[in-house]
Amino acid sequence: MSLDAESQELPTAEEAGMSLNELAYRRFKQALVTLSYKPGEYLNTAQVMSELDMGRTPINQAIHRLANEGLLQVIPRKGVMVSPLSMDDALELIEVRLANEMLCMRLVSKRITEPQVAALTALNQQIEAASQQRDRIKMMSLDHQFHQQLAQIAGNNMLADILSVLHARAQRFWASTLSREGHMREVIEEHRAIIAALAAQDDDAAANAAEAHILSFRSALLHEG
Secondary structure, three states, X not given: OOOOHHHHOOOHHHHXXXXXXXXXXXXXXXXXXXXXXXXXXXXXXXXXXXXHOOOHHHHHHHHHHHHHOOOXXXXXXXXXXXXXXXXXXXXXXXXXXXXXXXXXXXXXXXXXXXXXXXXXXXXXXXXXXXXXXXXXXXXXXXXXXXXXXXXXXXXXXXXXXXXXXXXXXXXXXHHOOOOOOOHHHHHXXXXXXXXXXHHOOOHHHHHHHHHHHHHHHHHHHHHHO
């Protein structure tokens, strides 16, 4: 297989100063969460090195990290396989996301500043623009940034690490729903509800908005399935 050119792109600013190990990890992870590498597919390391334009050591380091995050499986005597997707896994993931993301919103509502509200609003506007351009890769990257910013504002490093893993795994399922008519409009409106609740520093409303956002994802996934 060969990757689409857009699936290999990372913003220049994001690449600047990044170690080769980190860059390989980011590129490999992006290819996995956007389904450029298909669930259940066995990967040839040399081919991945060529497609991601990275050396063997950074790719091997990335494989180790991504296996720990559940995106890859290293199978003795067979090689590296992209972790399969199953509806059971998706529903379990949603349960865990509900608990952790509702907690995150309660923490964010207590700590968020006006400039951070403005930054989240601007980021959601970029998601909307990418949606209108039907740029799936950019939408997914910006959505990742949106949730990453929320986790950072929460101010709990352990929770941020948990949410980063959960969101990457969720994005693989989400990628399969993006073709559904109207789904991205729903996501953008759900983001707006989250931002409004956070701007009001209403922790109950923020937690409820996060819950609605994740349940909407579940509904889209079940519809797709």
